[in-house]
Amino acid sequence: MILPENPDMTLSAGLFVIFLVVLLGPFLIKKIEHNLEVFLFIMGILAVTLDTMLLSVQSDVAEEILPVWNMGLVEKALVDPLEITFAVLVAGLLFHYGRDKLKGFTDSVLNKVPLKVFVFLIVVVLGLLSSIITAIIAALLLVEIVSALKLNRKTEINLVIIACFAIGLGAALTPVGEPLSTIVIKTKLEENFWYLFNQIGKYIIPGVIALGILSMFFVGKKEKTTDSLAAAEEKETLKDVGVRAFKVYIFVMALVFLGIGFTPIIVWYIKALSPEVLYWVNTVSAILDNATLASAEITKGMATLQINAALMGLLIAGGMLIPGNIPNIISANKLGITSKEWAKLGLPLGVVIMLVYFVILFVLRI
Numbered sequence: 001m002i003l004p005e006n007p008d009m010t011l012s013a014g015l016f017v018i019f020l021v022v023l024l025g026p027f028l029i030k031k032i033e034h035n036l037e038v039f040l041f042i043m044g045i046l047a048v049t050l051d052t053m054l055l056s057v058q059s060d061v062a063e064e065i066l067p068v069w070n071m072g073l074v075e076k077a078l079v080d081p082l083e084i085t086f087a088v089l090v091a092g093l094l095f096h097y098g099r100d101k102l103k104g105f106t107d108s109v110l111n112k113v114p115l116k117v118f119v120f121l122i123v124v125v126l127g128l129l130s131s132i133i134t135a136i137i138a139a140l141l142l143v144e145i146v147s148a149l150k151l152n153r154k155t156e157i158n159l160v161i162i163a164c165f166a167i168g169l170g171a172a173l174t175p176v177g178e179p180l181s182t183i184v185i186k187t188k189l190e191e192n193f194w195y196l197f198n199q200i201g202k203y204i205i206p207g208v209i210a211l212g213i214l215s216m217f218f219v220g221k222k223e224k225t226t227d228s229l230a231a232a233e234e235k236e237t238l239k240d241v242g243v244r245a246f247k248v249y250i251f252v253m254a255l256v257f258l259g260i261g262f263t264p265i266i267v268w269y270i271k272a273l274s275p276e277v278l279y280w281v282n283t284v285s286a287i288l289d290n291a292t293l294a295s296a297e298i299t300k301g302m303a304t305l306q307i308n309a310a311l312m313g314l315l316i317a318g319g320m321l322i323p324g325n326i327p328n329i330i331s332a333n334k335l336g337i338t339s340k341e342w343a344k345l346g347l348p349l350g351v352v353i354m355l356v357y358f359v360i361l362f363v364l365r366i
Contacts, residue, residue, distance in 0.1 A: 026339035040254035047261025081252035124212035127166030135171035139327035165319035282313030320350035
């Protein structure tokens with residue numbers, strides 16, 4: 001995408017205001033937190049509308065080079081969420097009718113394997129397997145297995161957050177796992193199937209294993225309790241399955257609008273940054289679609305360090321907050337995890353992981 005060489009300060013200011021509202025709104029206002037899909041949808045609409053307003057006052061900017069309201073954008077917003085929504089709906093129906101079997105399998109395994117070991121296996125296996133079965137299916141399996149464990153609410157939330165970090169990382173190993181890896185391999189770099197595995201696998205696989213080890217410290221004695229996310233899930237109806245799928249559809253549509261609406265900010269201010277700065281700036285992935293950011297930032301001819309820095313920053317930050325990646329959205333929506341509950345562990349854990357990888361990438365130069 002080509003934008004005017006000099007940033008438009010009015011548009012930039014407006015988009016930055018929207019960014020701050022998106023970032024802080026769910027934490028400060030409960031009504032927003034409880035209606036997150038609608039809130040993000042409205043913010044996405046505003047962002048694209050601001051871009052359209054710039055076109056109306058700058059005649060030298062052609063419509064095809066600026067994200068504006070047109071049938072192509074509307075079609076993209078309507079179509080892009082269909083695949084994940086269908087997957088969520090079908091998997092939700094399968095899990096709805098197969099929950100007893102899954103619970104029986106979980107109980108059978110727990111009779112032979114200590115809970116801490118089982119939790120480690122959940123995080124690591126789903127994290128790595130997500131690159132083959134997709135992050136969507138891995139997230140749905142995660143919440144069903146965690147529900148079957150019947151741990152207390154705090155433990156369940158912590159376990160889900162850590163596992164979603166692992167799934168978000170692991171899914172990037174192949175173009176099958178998530179949209180970011182698909183765009184990077186097939187569209188931006190035009191590389192082979194195993195390119196990202198060879199490029200960043202040495203960072204991601206140890207990271208997923210480390211997250212599995214970390215999860216063991218958050219799990220104590222198995223206990224059945226009414227203060228549990230899983231307790232409500234046992235009463236889930238077919239209507240609940242349908243409503244959840246619809247909410248995911250609106251959520252992803254909102255991320256499409258936000259990602260496209262923020263394109264000017266990405267192009268004007270983010271794309272030209274050094275690898276070290278870009279790595280940290282990509283923490284915006286905590287609230288924006290990382291596939292959109294990757295599409296804008298990564299191009300052929302970039303140095304290996306630049307590509308690795310951009311990708312790792314996007315992948316890690318995606319676990320910090322609920323809108324950061326698809327596994328977060330699915331898990332939080334299905335289990336009723338609030339933005340504040342997620343951020344309580346997601347933000348500090350994400351910062352620590354970012355610091356560790358910063359040392360690996362830029363200090364040790366591994």
